[in-house]
Amino acid sequence: MTAPARPAVDPGAALDAVDRHLDEFVDRLRDLCRLRSRRQEPAAMAAAARFVADELRRWGGTADIVEWEHSYPYVLGEIDGGPRRLLHFLHYDVEIEPTGDDSAWTSPPYAAEIRHGRLFARGVADDKGALMSRIHAVAAWRLAGLTPPVTSVFLVEGKRRLDSPGLPSFVRRHADRLASDGTLWENSWSDALGRPLLKLGEKGLLYLTLSVRTLNRDLTSQNAALLPSASHRLVAALASLHDPDGRVRVPGFYADVRPVTPQERRLLDQIEFDGEFLRRRSGVTGFVGGVDDRAAAVVARTVPTLTIAGVETGDNRPDVTLGLPAQATAKVEIRLVAGQRPERILRSIEEHLREHGFADVRVEVVASNAPNATDHRDPFVALVADAARRAYGREPVIEPYTTWVGNQAVLGDRPIVGIGVSRADSGFDGPDENIRIDDYRSGVRHVVEIMAAMAAGGARRRTDDEGAPR
Numbered sequence: 001m002t003a004p005a006r007p008a009v010d011p012g013a014a015l016d017a018v019d020r021h022l023d024e025f026v027d028r029l030r031d032l033c034r035l036r037s038r039r040q041e042p043a044a045m046a047a048a049a050r051f052v053a054d055e056l057r058r059w060g061g062t063a064d065i066v067e068w069e070h071s072y073p074y075v076l077g078e079i080d081g082g083p084r085r086l087l088h089f090l091h092y093d094v095e096i097e098p099t100g101d102d103s104a105w106t107s108p109p110y111a112a113e114i115r116h117g118r119l120f121a122r123g124v125a126d127d128k129g130a131l132m133s134r135i136h137a138v139a140a141w142r143l144a145g146l147t148p149p150v151t152s153v154f155l156v157e158g159k160r161r162l163d164s165p166g167l168p169s170f171v172r173r174h175a176d177r178l179a180s181d182g183t184l185w186e187n188s189w190s191d192a193l194g195r196p197l198l199k200l201g202e203k204g205l206l207y208l209t210l211s212v213r214t215l216n217r218d219l220t221s222q223n224a225a226l227l228p229s230a231s232h233r234l235v236a237a238l239a240s241l242h243d244p245d246g247r248v249r250v251p252g253f254y255a256d257v258r259p260v261t262p263q264e265r266r267l268l269d270q271i272e273f274d275g276e277f278l279r280r281r282s283g284v285t286g287f288v289g290g291v292d293d294r295a296a297a298v299v300a301r302t303v304p305t306l307t308i309a310g311v312e313t314g315d316n317r318p319d320v321t322l323g324l325p326a327q328a329t330a331k332v333e334i335r336l337v338a339g340q341r342p343e344r345i346l347r348s349i350e351e352h353l354r355e356h357g358f359a360d361v362r363v364e365v366v367a368s369n370a371p372n373a374t375d376h377r378d379p380f381v382a383l384v385a386d387a388a389r390r391a392y393g394r395e396p397v398i399e400p401y402t403t404w405v406g407n408q409a410v411l412g413d414r415p416i417v418g419i420g421v422s423r424a425d426s427g428f429d430g431p432d433e434n435i436r437i438d439d440y441r442s443g444v445r446h447v448v449e450i451m452a453a454m455a456a457g458g459a460r461r462r463t464d465d466e467g468a469p470r
Contacts, residue, residue: 002149004107005233005275008451009352009451009453009456013144013145013146013187013291013318014137014141014143014146014448014452015140015445015449016256017140017141017143017144017318017442018136018137018441018445018448020143020439021136021139021140021143021439022437022440022444025136025440025444026114026134026321026437028121028132028136029112029128029440030052030057030119030121031090032048032051032052033110033112033121033123033194034048034110034112034121035048035096035110036107037092037093037094037123037158038093038094038095039159039160039161039356040049040074041206042072045072045073045092045093045143045158046072048092048093048158049075049156050072051092051136051322052077052092052131052156053065053075053306054421055132056077056079056154056159057439058078058136059079059138059139060080060222061075061078061079061138062079063064063076064077067420067455068166068169069165069166069169070160070161070165071157071158071159071164071165071167072093072114072157072159074158074170075092075154075155076156076174077153077154078151078152078153078154079152079178080146080148080151080407081138081149081152081159081451082147082148082149082150082455083151084418084454084455085151085152085153085179086150086151086153086180086181086182086183086184087153087155087178087180087183087414088154088155088156088183088184088186088281089131089183089184089185089187089408089411089433090131090154090155090157090186091127091131091156091158092121092127092128092157093123093158093159094123094127094128096126096257096390096429097470099240100361101431102431104150104430104431105120105432107119107432109121109122109431109433110122112451114282116385117438118182118434118435118436119270119435119437119440120432120433120437121433122433123433124422124433125189125421125422125428125433125434125435126408126422126428126433127186127187128421129421129422129440129443130186130420130421130422130443131156133421133440133444133447134154134447135154135388135444136444137152137444139443140444140448141243145315148451149451149452149455150451150454150455152177153179153180155171155178158425161367162205162405163205163323163366163367163369163407165367167386167410168407168410171411173408174175176328178329181353181380181454182383182414182415182417183414183415183417184382184384184417184418185199185202185408185418186418186420187418187421188399188419189408189421189422189424189426190275190392190416190422190423190424190439191423192423192424193270193394194393194394195270195272195394195395195420196388196391196419196442197395197396198381198384198388198396198398198418199371199402199404199418199419200374200375200376200398200400200402200416200418201338201371201372201399201439202371202404203304203335203336203371203400203403203405203407204335204337204340204369204370204372204405204409205334205335205336205342205367205405205406206334206336206342206346206365206368207332207333207366207367207368208331208334208349208363208364208366209331209332209363209364209366210234210330210332210361210362211234211327211329211330211362211364212233212234212327212328212360212361212362213326213327213329214227214228214229214360215227215228215325216326216338218314218323218325218326218384218459219324219326220322220323222266222322226264228288229324230313230325230327231313231314231325231328233328233358233360234311234328234361235311235328235359236331237353237356237358238308238332240352240353241308241332242306242419244454245284245288245375246288246308247351248304248305250348250349251348251398252304252348253304253345253348254304255339255340256336256339256340257302257303257304257340258337258339258373260298260302260401263376266399267376267398267400268298268301268302269294269400270397270398271297272424273294273296273297273300274424275287275293276290286456289296298378300403301399301401301402301403303337304334304335304336304337304338304340305333306332307332307334307444308330308335309330309332309333311328311329311331312329313325313327313329314329330368335405336355337401337460338401340371342368342369343368344392346363346365346368349363350363362411368410369406369407370409372408372416374414374416376398378415380415380417381398381415381417383450383453383454384419384420384450385398385450387446387450387453388446389451391442391443392442392446393446395404398421402418419446420441420443421439421440421442421444422434422439424434
C-alpha cells in the first residue's frame with residue numbers, strides 16, 4: 001500500500017464531527033429516502049429538489065431551484081470555503097431501468113428502514129446516499145466550528161430521461177457558477193473486498209429508433225405472397241447489423257476505439273469481477289465469445305456494443321391473428337467507448353443500411369451522449385486516491401473505464417472521479433436496495449479528506465509539456 005501523504009489542512013476536527021453526528025446525518029438521509037422521487041411523480045420530484053436545497057441552506061450554503069427544459073428542476077448550490085472549488089455532480093431521482101416490483105421488497109421501498117447495520121430504501125445507493133454524503137462532509141467542517149477548506153459547488157439534477165437532454169444547455173448557461181478544479185461524480189461503490197472504486201470514465205450513448213412502413217395499413221396475411229411485410233423488412237435490417245457471434249458488422253464501428261494502454265490494463269487487472277454471480281443471475285453458463293472472467297472484466301468496460309432493445313410490430317394479442325404488419329419499429333441502444341463519437345457512428349449505421357438495400361428504413365436519434373474518460377495520471381485522481389487510503393484504510397481501485405452510460409462528458413473540461421457510499425451487493429436495480437451505515441460514514445470521511453487535501457492546490461492540472469490528459 002502506498003503511504004498516505006499528509007493533507008494540506010488538518011481534517012481531524014471535521015472527521016471527529018462526522019463520528020459525533022453520524023446518527024443525525026443518517027436520519028436526514030432517511031428523510032430524503034422517504035420521498036418517492038420517481039420521474040412519473042412530479043410533485044414528489046419537486047419535494048426532493050426542495051429538500052436538497054434546504055439541506056444546502058441548512059449548512060450555510062446558497063441554493064437555487066432552477067426550472068429547465070427537458071428536465072425536472074435543477075438544484076444549483078454553493079457552500080463557501082477556501083478559494084479552490086470542488087464540484088459535486090449528482091441526481092435526486094431514483095429511477096432505475098428496469099425498476100423491479102415494489103412487492104418484492106422485504107420492507108416498503110420508501111420506508112427507509114435500518115436492519116443489521118444497513119439502510120434499505122429505493123435510491124439510497126443510487127444516488128441519495130452519495131448526494132447526502134457530500135453535503136454532510138461540508139456540514140462536518142461547520143459542526144467542528146471551521147470554515148470548509150474548499151468551496152463546494154453542487155449540480156443536482158432531477159432526470160426526466162436517463163440521457164438528461166437538458167443538461168448540456170444548463171451547463172453552458174451556468175458555466176461560470178460551475179467552474180471548478182475537480183469534480184466528484186456520484187456513481188461508485190466499494191467492491192466485495194471493501195476496496196473503494198474510483199471510477200474515471202463513462203460510456204457514451206447513442207439511442208436510435210429504426211422504423212419501416214411497407215403498406216398503407218395492416219392487411220390480412222392471405223396476401224402475404226403478394227405484399228411486403230414491415231416486420232420481415234425490419235428484422236432483415238436488424239440482422240444485417242450483427243454477426244451471429246454478436247460482433248457489430250457496421251463498417252468503421254470499431255475504428256475509433258481508443259486502445260487500452262499497458263498502464264490502464266494493469267489498473268483493469270485490479271478490478272474484482274464475479275463472473276459466477278453474473279452467470280447465475282442471468283441464467284447462462286458462459287459469456288459471449290467464450291471469454292473467461294478475467295477477460296470479461298475488461299471486455300465489459302472497453303468494447304462498444306449495439307443492442308436491439310425492443311421491437312414492436314403486428315398484432316401481439318394472445319390469439320391466432322392473421323395479419324400482415326404495415327409498420328415495424330425497433331429500439332437500438334449503442335454504448336460508445338473512449339475515442340468514439342456518436343455522430344460518426346450514426347453516419348456509419350445510415351450508410352450501412354443504404355448499402356445493404358435498406359434505404360427505406362428510417363433512423364431517428366432518441367438520445368446522444370459522448371463517452372468521457374479522465375486520465376488516470378491526472379493529479380486530481382492521485383489526490384482522491386490518497387484521501388481514500390486515509391478514509392478507508394484500504395488501497396483503492398482506480399477504474400479507468402466503466403460499464404455505465406451517462407452524460408458527464410458535458411463537464412469533461414475538468415477531471416471527474418466517481419466515488420460512492422455503497423457496495424457491489426447494494427442491489428441498485430432490484431428489491432432491497434441498501435447501503436451499510438459504516439460505508440456512509442467512510443464515504444463522508446472520504447470527502448472530508450479530499451477537501452482537506454485540495455486546500456493547498458495539490459491537484460494542479462498538468463501542462464501540455466508534462467503530458468496533458470488524453
